[in-house]
Amino acid sequence: MAKELKELTPRSVSYSQWYQDLVIKADLAENSAVRGCMVIKPYGYAIWEKMQRILDDKFKETGHSNAYFPLFIPKSFLSKEAEHVEGFAKECAVVTHYRLKTNHDGTGVVVDPEAKLEEELIVRPTSETIIWNTYRNWIQSYRDLPILVNQWANVVRWEMRTRLFLRTAEFLWQEGHTAHATKDEAEAEARQMLEVYADFAEKYMAMPVVKGVKSASERFAGALDTYTIEGLMQDGKALQSGTSHFLGQNFAKAFDVKYIDKTGKSEYVWATSWGVSTRLMGALIMSHSDDNGLVLPPKLAPIQVVIVPIYKNDEQLKLIDEKISGIVAGLKALGISVKYDNADNKKPGWKFAEYELKGVPVRLAMGGRDMENNTIEVMRRDKLEKETVSCEGIEAYVKNLLDDIQENIFKKAFDYRPANTVSVDSYDEFKQKIEDGGFILAHWDGTAETEELIKNETKATIRCIPLEGDKTPGVCMVTGKPSAQRVVFARAY
Numbered sequence: 001m002a003k004e005l006k007e008l009t010p011r012s013v014s015y016s017q018w019y020q021d022l023v024i025k026a027d028l029a030e031n032s033a034v035r036g037c038m039v040i041k042p043y044g045y046a047i048w049e050k051m052q053r054i055l056d057d058k059f060k061e062t063g064h065s066n067a068y069f070p071l072f073i074p075k076s077f078l079s080k081e082a083e084h085v086e087g088f089a090k091e092c093a094v095v096t097h098y099r100l101k102t103n104h105d106g107t108g109v110v111v112d113p114e115a116k117l118e119e120e121l122i123v124r125p126t127s128e129t130i131i132w133n134t135y136r137n138w139i140q141s142y143r144d145l146p147i148l149v150n151q152w153a154n155v156v157r158w159e160m161r162t163r164l165f166l167r168t169a170e171f172l173w174q175e176g177h178t179a180h181a182t183k184d185e186a187e188a189e190a191r192q193m194l195e196v197y198a199d200f201a202e203k204y205m206a207m208p209v210v211k212g213v214k215s216a217s218e219r220f221a222g223a224l225d226t227y228t229i230e231g232l233m234q235d236g237k238a239l240q241s242g243t244s245h246f247l248g249q250n251f252a253k254a255f256d257v258k259y260i261d262k263t264g265k266s267e268y269v270w271a272t273s274w275g276v277s278t279r280l281m282g283a284l285i286m287s288h289s290d291d292n293g294l295v296l297p298p299k300l301a302p303i304q305v306v307i308v309p310i311y312k313n314d315e316q317l318k319l320i321d322e323k324i325s326g327i328v329a330g331l332k333a334l335g336i337s338v339k340y341d342n343a344d345n346k347k348p349g350w351k352f353a354e355y356e357l358k359g360v361p362v363r364l365a366m367g368g369r370d371m372e373n374n375t376i377e378v379m380r381r382d383k384l385e386k387e388t389v390s391c392e393g394i395e396a397y398v399k400n401l402l403d404d405i406q407e408n409i410f411k412k413a414f415d416y417r418p419a420n421t422v423s424v425d426s427y428d429e430f431k432q433k434i435e436d437g438g439f440i441l442a443h444w445d446g447t448a449e450t451e452e453l454i455k456n457e458t459k460a461t462i463r464c465i466p467l468e469g470d471k472t473p474g475v476c477m478v479t480g481k482p483s484a485q486r487v488v489f490a491r492a493y
Contacts, residue, residue, distance in 0.1 A: 010291050015235040016163075022285060023164045026294050026358050029281075036162040036169030043358065044281065046302035048172065051280055052152065054204055054299075055174065058196050064148040064176060069130050071154075072121040077129040080254040087221020088125045091157040093169075095121040123156040128222065128273055131177045132251040139179060139269060141260045146189075147179040155277075165282035166239075166493050173277035179269045181259065183248070186270035187225075190246040193274040194227040197242035205280065206297040206410035207231050207287045208417055209241060210439070210488055212464025217448045220273075224248040230463045230488065232417050233286040236437015238463045238490035241283045244274035282493070287413050288382075294359025295382055297409050298402040305331055305338040305398060306360045310348045310367035317342065320366050323391070327364075327376075330395035336402065356381060361405050362398055382409050423486065427477045430489070434460050439490050443483035445476035453478065454489070463488040 008025065009017040023029050028044030031037075040048065056066070072095060078085045099115035102108075124130065131149075138144060156170050176193060180186040194211060201209045209229035219226035223245035231241045249268040252258070257269045288295040298304050307324055311317040324340055331338045339360075341351055348365070355363055363379040370376055376394060379386045382405050389397060420438030424430045433440055444450060444462065455461055464487070471485045 008291060008293065011234065018291070019282075019286060020164065022289060022293060028285075028294075029164045031164070034169075036159055038164050038168050038170075040172075040278070043302060047284070047296070047300055048278060048281060050300050050302065051200075051204075052174075055196075055200060055276065056150075056152075058200065059150050059174075059176065062148075062192060062196060064150045064178075066151060067149045068151050068153070069127050069134065071124055073124050073127075073130045075120045075122055077133055078122055080129065081222045081250055083250070084128065084222035084254075088157070091159065092125055093123040093156045093158050095123065124153075125155055125157045126273075126275075127151065127153070127155075127175055127177065128247070128251055128271075129255075132255040132257060132271070135177075135179055135269070136255050136257045139257055139259050142181050142262055145179060145181045145259060145269065146185065148176075148189075149178065150174055150176040163282075163493075165278050165285070168278075171278045173275050175273060175275040178272045179252075179257070180272070181261065181267075181270070183270050186248075186272050187246050190225070190227055190244045190272045190274065193244040193272070194229065194242070197244065197274075197276060198229050201229055201231065201241055201283075202410065204297065204299045205284050205287070206299075206406060206413060207241070207283060208410070208414045210464060210466055211468065212466040212488065214243075214464060215448075215451055215462045215487070217451055218462060220245045222247060222250050223273075224250070227467075228464050230490075231283050231287060232420060232439055232490070233283070233493070234416070235286070236420055236491075238439065238488075238492040239279070239283050239286065240463070240492065241280060242274075242276040245272060247271040247273060288409050289359065292384070293357030295409065296359035296361060298361045298406050301359065301361050302337065303339045303355075303358075303360050304336050304402055305362045305364060306351075306355045307338065307340045307364040307366070308348050308351050308355075309340075309342050310365055312368060316368050316371075319371055320368075323371060324366060327391065327394055331398060334395055334399050336395075336399065352379075356384075362401055364394075364398075380405055382412075425474075425477060430454075430460075430477055431458055434458050434489070434491065437491065439463070439488050441470075441486040442477045442489055443474040443485075444487050445479050445481035445483055447479075447481075450476060450478050460489045460491050463490050463492060 008021045011018045027041050029038045029040045032039045097111045097115045099112040100109040101112040103110045152174050154172050159167050159169050162168050178189050198209050198211050201207045209231050214226040225246040227244045229242045231239050251271050252269040258266045261267050309320040328338050328340050361381050365377040374391045375388050376391055377388050422433050423441040474483050476483045
């Protein structure tokens with residue numbers, strides 16, 4: 001990199017420090033005054049907006065509508081579904097009072113003890129309880145079903161050990177909540193949304209994922225099944241990147257949500273919920289970026305092409321400006337987001353380093369000689385390769401190049417995964433291999449006890465029971481008891 005300011009801790013020295021440096025120096029986010037919370041900066045938010053827009057379109061294509069539910073949940077609601085409250089109890093923020101008053105000694109404000117709430121309110125860690133309390137009023141008969149609703153919102157889970165985007169006390173997400181007449185329909189919905197997430201991860205984030213089901217101890221609190229997509233990061237750790245839950249009738253029973261079926265019989269409703277969060281930003285960064293900064297797949301890059309003029313005087317700049325304006329218009333006409341940076345307060349070398357750090361997929365540069373020769377320098381961020389090409393047909397050339405970069409970034413991440421996936425049969429071998437990171441495919445006897453033992457001894461968890469791949473039965477590497485199929489183990493974020 002051109003400037004010391006921009007230097008990142010190399011991944012080989014400290015991956016977690018590299019990640020922290022990159023998030024801050026690439027202007028994605030920063031820590032806020034509130035411990036465990038983050039400020040998402042405009043450049044980081046622009047990436048999140050692109051993710052949001054694409055996912056929102058996908059949800060609408062699959063028949064869902066957006067709504068909004070309250071931030072506060074009465075404490076009694078959370079108590080109604082036993083597993084659910086147990087799963088979230090340790091990370092709930094609680095509102096107890098509704099008023100402040102000036103301290104009698106004039107030193108600021110204090111909580112007014114007279115303003116105690118009759119019932120405490122929980123700042124939502126997730127919205128199943130408030131939504132199912134609402135659905136009770138919306139659902140009477142089979143004609144009211146299905147309900148296919150999503151909300152874009154913030155949630156609070158009081159995390160002690162936080163890391164920007166990956167684990168914060170407050171984060172942004174979407175949560176879908178659907179109600180169905182039959183078990184089959186709800187299960188099909190949970191599977192469908194998993195496919196939506198997997199398609200988004202692979203086609204837009206260029207991040208290959210393993211689709212699977214969580215083990216009983218790893219599933220969402222109150223769900224019968226949790227489907228998940230798991231990505232493998234460059235440091236060999238797994239990152240859960242989206243989940244979809246089949247909730248059965250647990251929440252319908254907790255909130256007494258019934259419908260009259262076609263035969264006039266009263267039945268409990270079947271439910272799903274599904275979500276992805278700003279954690280996807282962490283996944284995007286850690287899947288592709290390098291020691292020079294971000295590497296963004298073109299489909300999610302806020303700026304896909306940046307153009308930098310290199311000039312000796314104002315006269316030359318005017319000529320380059322004129323030439324570039326036609327190229328900018330041509331690129332925009334092809335739906336490409338482009339920035340022409342002719343600001344005179346920073347040198348070209350500084351700009352090159354800055355846009356490299358920010359992961360802009362394609363950089364074009366034009367100097368006086370290029371002007372004369374009707375050429376332009378093209379640099380692709382994923383391979384850091386430069387070439388000089390003719391300005392004739394540059395727009396189509398860049399468009400093809402962006403497609404190629406998207407494919408290449410995916411291929412690199414896709415090839416990384418099998419190279420860092422091993423099958424093991426013995427527990428001793430497992431203990432060795434887990435130190436190298438990556439996905440480990442091993443047989444497990446299906447018990448929570450064995451899973452807990454492995455976790456305590458190796459810090460590895462079952463990421464999922466894969467939906468695709470080898471289904472050959474075998475014996476558990478720890479107990480020797482029968483195992484239905486190999487499951488995916490890894491250390492995880």
